[in-house]
Amino acid sequence: MERRPRETSLRSRGRRGNAEARQRAVLDAALEVxxxxxxxxxxxxxxxxxxxxAKGTIYLYFRDKEHLFQALLxxxxxxxxxxxxxxxxxxxGSTGDLLHMIAELMDREILQTRRKDLLRLIIAEGPRFPWLSEFYWREVVSRGLAIIRAVGARAVARGEFASDALERFPQLLPAPMLxxxxxxxxxxxxxxxDTRALLDAHVDILVRGLARRDS
Structure with a gap:
């Protein structure tokens, strides 16, 4: 009997759903291990x-352990x-408000989740595996520093900061997260x-230190 188009479509979606579920299970298991x-x-x-x-199932989605870890990150x-x-x-809003918003997001989405454990793992394993540090730099750190530099430049352009220190040293903002x-x-x-209070206190000190004295 010829298979009907709708039946074929449903089965195809079912297979995709099963494949996505298996891939999800692999990523979840990889995080734990x-x-x-x-x-x-x-x-x-x-x-x-x-x-x-089966172990072979992992190779359907990821070339090797390195690529699996990269996908997880x-x-x-x-x-x-x-x-x-x-x-x-x-x-x-003001640069202070923007930095507090970024700090709140960093706390909620990283420090209050298992993402912080991944960061700790990178700190521990990065020196032994240079590709790992390079990947994290490319995918996360370089993008984060570019954001902070843009915030610092915005603050100077708006006359909120007298110093360009945040643009020159964007590492100042995420330092307390580390x-x-x-x-x-x-x-x-x-x-x-109290990580949220720590980040907020750091932002307050940073903003006061960089602010124009007549603001």
Whole structure:
């Protein structure tokens, strides 16, 4: 019997849905295994077992462990950077308000999620795997620094900042986020850090330090 077009379409969508579900399961399992064992010790066999798929299934979507980890980072952090990039063109408020908004997003989307654990893993494993640092630089860090430079230039152009320090040293803004990631891993059980308050305090100090004295 000839298969009807609608039946073929439904089956095709069903296969796509199953494929997407398997890929999702692999990415979720990869996150757990990488965070538990680190990049070097993680094995595709462990990821496949945790995802409930055959090891060969992973190769349908990812060339190797390196490309699987890259896909995990791109999916986890890429949308956050894109959201921050989208704030600048239409934001009409003060630079202080903009920086506080960015800080709030950094806290909510990174420090309060498992993305912070991925960042901690990159800090730990990056020196051993230069490609990992290079990938994270290209996909995340360079884009983030470009955003902060644009904010610094905007502040100077609007007469809000007397100094171009934020444009020259965009690392000033995310510095406390890195402190929070390291603190959380080592000392949070002794002295829990209020990360949102930390970032807000940092922004306040930064804005006051760079502001025009007559503003």
């Amino acid at each position: 990488f965070l538990a064992k680190g990049f070097a010790a993680a094995r595709l066999d462990d990821i496949a077992a945790r995802a409930g798929v 791109r999916e986890a952090v890429g949308p956050v950077i894109t959201r921050v990039e989208g704030l600048l063109p239409s934001f009409a 402190v929070a990631v390291i603190w959380g891993a080592l000392f949070d059980r002794f002295d829990k850090l």
